[in-house]
Amino acid sequence: EAGVAQSPRYKIIEKRQSVAFWCNPISGHATLYWYQQILGQGPKLLIQFQNNGVVDDSQLPKDRFSAERLKGVDSTLKIQPAKLEDSAVYLCASSLGLRETGELFFGEGSRLTVL
Amino acid sequence: DAKTTQPTSMDCAEGRAANLPCNHSTISGNEYVYWYRQIHSQGPQYIIHGLKNNETNEMASLIITEDRKSSTLILPHATLRDTAVYYCIVRVNRGSTLGRLYFGRGTQLTVWP
Numbered sequence: 001e002a003g004v005a006q007s008p009r010y011k012i013i014e015k016r017q018s019v020a021f022w023c024n025p026i027s028g029h030a031t032l033y034w035y036q037q038i039l040g041q042g043p044k045l046l047i048q049f050q051n052n053g054v055v056d057d058s059q060l061p062k063d064r065f066s067a068e069r070l071k072g073v074d075s076t077l078k079i080q081p082a083k084l085e086d087s088a089v090y091l092c093a094s095s096l097g098l099r100e101t102g103e104l105f106f107g108e109g110s111r112l113t114v115l
Numbered sequence: 116d117a118k119t120t121q122p123t124s125m126d127c128a129e130g131r132a133a134n135l136p137c138n139h140s141t142i143s144g145n146e147y148v149y150w151y152r153q154i155h156s157q158g159p160q161y162i163i164h165g166l167k168n169n170e171t172n173e174m175a176s177l178i179i180t181e182d183r184k185s186s187t188l189i190l191p192h193a194t195l196r197d198t199a200v201y202y203c204i205v206r207v208n209r210g211s212t213l214g215r216l217y218f219g220r221g222t223q224l225t226v227w228p
Contacts, residue, residue, distance in 0.1 A: 004158075035218075042202055042218030043159065056215060091158050103149075104216065106158030 002026065004107035006092050012113045018080035021110045025074070025094030031055075033104065034067055034077050035091040043091055049075065050097070082114045118142065118205040124223040127197075133190040135222050137203030140184040147206045148179060149216065150188045152199040152224075159202065159218075162188065193226045200224075 005024040013019050025032050030051050035043035046065065048056040052072035060067070064083070069075040079086055089109040120138040127133040139148060147166050151159040163170055163177045165186070170177045176189040190197055200221040207215050 040220070042220050043216075044218065045215055048215065093158070103161030103164070104151075104159075106160070108156075108158050 004092055004094055004105050006090075006107035006110050008110055009108065010111050010113075012115065013082055014115050015084055016081040018078065019082055019112060020076055020078045021090050021092075021112075023075045023077070023092030023107060025092070026105055028096070029094035029105070030072070030097045031095045032069055032075050033093040033095075034075070035093065035106075037089045037091055037109070039088070046077070046090075079112075082112075084114050087112055087114045118217050119203045119219050121201075121203050121219060121222045123220070124225070126225040126227060127190075127193045129195060129226055129228050130192055133188075133193040133197065133224060133226070135188040135190075135201050135203075135224065136185065137187070138185045139203070139205050142183055142205050148177070148183075148186050149204040149206050150175070150177065151202045151204060151216075151218075152197075153202065153221070154196075154199045162201075164206070193224075195226050195228065198224060198226045 007022050011019055032049045034046045036046050037043040046060045047067045049069040052069050065079055067077045089111045091106055091109045093104040093106045095104045118141055147164050149164040150162040153159045163172055163175050165177045165179050179186045200223050202218050202221040204216045
């Protein structure tokens with residue numbers, strides 16, 4: 001089966017510019033996650049969707065980050081305006097459902113460099 | 116937020132068993148232990164998970180202590196392709212943070228020829 005698709009793989013922007021990342025989860029997966037991974041650290045959850053509703057966005061910096069999952073399928077994560085500390089890999093993951101104890105499937109990530 | 120403690124790095128000879136320890140002394144009764152690994156420049160990959168009992172699949176074995184405060188991931192015959200960062204994770208199974216995975220810094224496993 002096709003995996004989690006993310007784009008773009010790489011993005012370089014200057015601070016105060018905006019950027020958007022796209023994620024298409026595995027077909028049929030109700031739960032979608034966005035993680036931020038700063039170099040040398042483990043991934044940190046930013047936001048979690050169940051279908052098109054937000055389940056947990058407690059760690060999302062809402063003054064500059066936003067995410068949506070219209071129609072409960074693919075999702076977009078936006079940063080506006082970007083700061084230097086936003087340089088990281090943004091990982092999208094999906095799973096069958098919140099109450100499933102199975103695995104999360106991760107995409108390859110989108111690497112953001114803010115200059 | 117990470118609820119686990121792992122050694123920063125380990126190494127292992129190719130063909131030998133790799134035993135990766137993890138402490139999760141504050142784990143709650145219905146929280147699962149998951150292991151993921153991340154090969155350089157790729158997204159994390161699921162390995163195995165368990166609640167109380169030991170588990171085995173085609174990739175690895177998971178040994179959880181009786182008090183559930185620690186676990187060990189065993190790669191029975193490590194290969195060079197197993198070189199990666201291995202994350203031991205506690206998964207919340209209830210409440211407003213249902214499904215959240217708490218990643219720590221993981222263990223960098225290096226398998227040498």
